[in-house]
Structures are given as C-alpha cells and as structure tokens.
Amino acid sequence: MSLSSNPVPILSVRDLVVEVATTNGPVRIVDRVSFDIQTGEVFGIVGESGSGKSITMLAVMGLLTGRTRLAGGDVLLRGRSLTGMSREELRQIRGRHLSMIFQDPMTSLNPVLRVGDQIAEILNIHRPDMTRAAVRDRVIELLGLVGVPSPERRYRQYPHEYSGGMRQRAMIAMAIANDPDILIADEPTTALDVTIQAQVMELLLAVRTRTKAAMILITHDLGLVAESADRVAVMYGGRLMEEGPVDEIFSRPGHPYTVGLMASRPRLDVAPEFLYSIPGQPPGLTNRPTGCVFNPRCGLRNGRDICTTSVPPFDPVGRAHGAACHFWRETHGWIGEVGAVVHDATRVREPL
Numbered sequence: 001m002s003l004s005s006n007p008v009p010i011l012s013v014r015d016l017v018v019e020v021a022t023t024n025g026p027v028r029i030v031d032r033v034s035f036d037i038q039t040g041e042v043f044g045i046v047g048e049s050g051s052g053k054s055i056t057m058l059a060v061m062g063l064l065t066g067r068t069r070l071a072g073g074d075v076l077l078r079g080r081s082l083t084g085m086s087r088e089e090l091r092q093i094r095g096r097h098l099s100m101i102f103q104d105p106m107t108s109l110n111p112v113l114r115v116g117d118q119i120a121e122i123l124n125i126h127r128p129d130m131t132r133a134a135v136r137d138r139v140i141e142l143l144g145l146v147g148v149p150s151p152e153r154r155y156r157q158y159p160h161e162y163s164g165g166m167r168q169r170a171m172i173a174m175a176i177a178n179d180p181d182i183l184i185a186d187e188p189t190t191a192l193d194v195t196i197q198a199q200v201m202e203l204l205l206a207v208r209t210r211t212k213a214a215m216i217l218i219t220h221d222l223g224l225v226a227e228s229a230d231r232v233a234v235m236y237g238g239r240l241m242e243e244g245p246v247d248e249i250f251s252r253p254g255h256p257y258t259v260g261l262m263a264s265r266p267r268l269d270v271a272p273e274f275l276y277s278i279p280g281q282p283p284g285l286t287n288r289p290t291g292c293v294f295n296p297r298c299g300l301r302n303g304r305d306i307c308t309t310s311v312p313p314f315d316p317v318g319r320a321h322g323a324a325c326h327f328w329r330e331t332h333g334w335i336g337e338v339g340a341v342v343h344d345a346t347r348v349r350e351p352l
Contacts, residue, residue: 264277291306
C-alpha cells in the first residue's frame with residue numbers, strides 16, 4: 001500500500017506484479033508493489049541485488065522484454081493509466097514525461113554513433129518542429145549544462161572517447177533533454193570513483209532543482225539515500241518491506257531488514273571483517289519462502305509460526321511510514337542487539 005498523504009501524486013504504482021516465464025511456469029519477481037511519487041520529490045528505492053528495484057522501474061517505463069511481463073497492477077502518470085497504452089503511445093511518454101538513466105552508460109550508449117547524434121535523437125522524436133541547427137545547439141547546451149568540457153568538440157565524439165564519468169553525464173543530458181516530469185536514476189554512480197560519484201549526484205540534484213522534476217533514485221547505497229532522498233522504499237524478494245520519510249526510517253526503522261541494511265554499511269571505525277552482515281542469502285524467487293519472504297534471515301522471527309504461514313500486512317508505523325512485519329513493534333528493541341555486535345567489533349580495533 002502507499003502511505004503518501006498527497007491525493008494527486010505525479011506517479012502512482014498500484015499492486016504491481018511482474019512475472020517471468022520459466023520451464024516450470026511463471027515466477028513472480030515483483031509481488032504487489034505500491035507507492036506514490038510526489039511532484040518535485042526525490043524518492044529512493046533501496047535493497048540488495050535481486051530485490052526487484054530495477055525491474056519495477058522497467059515495468060513502470062513499459063520496457064519489459066522477452067519472457068518478462070506485467071502480470072497485474074497499474075501505473076498511473078498524473079492519473080492516466082500507462083499499462084493499457086500501445087507501444088507508440090508509450091514512445092511518446094518515454095523521454096518526454098518519463099526518462100531513465102540506466103545503470104551502465106557504456107552499454108546504454110551506441111558505440112558506433114556519435115554522442116551528440118544520440119542525444120539529438122530524443123529531441124527529434126519529441127520536438128519534430130525543431131530545426132537541425134536548433135537541435136545541435138540544444139545538445140551542445142545540454143552537454144555544457146551537465147559539465148562535459150568543450151561540448152562543441154565532444155558533440156562529434158564517440159562513446160569510447162569519453163571517460164566513465166563523462167559517459168554518465170552524457171546519459172544525464174539525454175535524459176533531461178525534454179525536461180521530463182520524472183527522472184529515474186538506476187544506480188547512477190555505479191563503477192565510478194568516489195570523487196566522480198559525488199559530482200554526478202550533485203549534478204543530478206542540481207538538474208532536478210532546475211527542471212522541477214521528481215526523481216526516483218535506485219541504489220544499494222543507504223548513505224546516498226540519506227543525503228539525497230525525501231522518502232525511501234525498502235525492497236526485498238520482490239516485495240515492499242518498508243516505506244516512509246527518509247529521516248524517520250533512518251531514526252526509527254520499522255522492519256528488521258532495514259535495520260540489517262543500515263548496520264551493514266561500511267564504517268571507518270570498524271574493520272571490514274567485523275562488520276555486521278545479514279545472515280543467509282537473498283531468496284531464489286523460484287522457491288520463494290512462504291509467509292514473510294524475509295523470515296529465513298530475520299533476527300525477530302524466533303521460531304514464531306506466523307512468519308512462515310502469513311504474509312505480513314503493510315502496517316502504519318509512524319507519520320506516512322509503514323512496514324510489512326508482523327512484529328514491527330519489536331524492531332526498535334532489536335536494534336540494540338545489532339548495535340551490540342557492531343560495538344563489540346569496534347572494541348576489537350582498539351589498540352592494546
């Protein structure tokens with residue numbers, strides 16, 4: 001369920017279900033996920049690899065391919081359903097109202113086409129009235145806006161002539177070319193060094209401020225979410241575990257999985273071998289656990305049957321804050337146990 005208080009969100013995802021065909025029948029990889037995005041906000045989606053973050057956004061964009069299909073639910077853009085649209089109708093939405101910065105800019109850019117021509121294509125599709133000269137000027141303007149040096153010269157270059165950080169900037173330029181209403185950034189700083197990561201995030205937030213676009217930030221980096229997002233959703237095993245304002249979730253998480261993610265963050269005062277880690281492995285979705293999908297790894301389960309027999313409802317935890325846990329009221333006390341593990345590891349590093 002969505003806990004947003006705004007009655008007119010710019011984007012609404014309702015009970016989204018995505019399935020992939022296998023030799024043993026369809027497998028559900030996104031399971032009844034719902035959330036709202038408000039105009040101008042930054043909405044973070046976090047979780048381990050395989051939790052369903054990226055596939056949820058591909059479903060929102062209408063980009064599911066091959067054996068993967070939308071099996072249920074709806075996606076509403078300003079109240080208008082996208083799930084029943086034709087391919088041509090979606091093409092008019094993507095790049096104009098919804099844009100996505102994909103995870104790997106090297107594979108997202110066509111290696112045999114000049115970067116400038118690839119950015120120009122999205123303008124030609126959505127603004128056919130623009131002259132060739134106007135399109136070229138706009139592309140050079142965009143490259144300069146995102147911090148690509150010597151944009152007139154870079155306009156004519158190929159992707160292999162760009163550094164990793166510059167390719168990411170080119171992808172951002174392409175995504176914002178038509179001033180979209182919603183910008184989806186899928187792991188936008190992956191494979192970039194720390195300095196370039198900071199520059200790219202600063203650029204993204206500056207672009208969002210300039211264009212007034214909402215932004216969906218898909219990441220496994222909780223520190224990035226804490227610094228950048230207004231609200232955050234936590235996904236695991238294709239399901240929504242928790243959602244709420246970022247300050248409230250970080251100060252009083254309601255789901256034990258969220259606690260585990262927070263405790264697993266690298267710390268300068270703790271040696272890596274002593275960091276807390278969530279026990280076990282993420283679930284194989286062909287053999288999803290019954291009941292709560294997190295129950296085999298959960299420190300709160302304590303042998304209670306309801307965790308294996310009943311899917312937990314999405315209960316209100318606080319102000320516009322909810323969690324899908326049968327025992328979310330016990331989470332705050334359990335945080336102390338996790339903290340003790342980290343504290344003991346910290347003591348190990350103290351000099352003798």
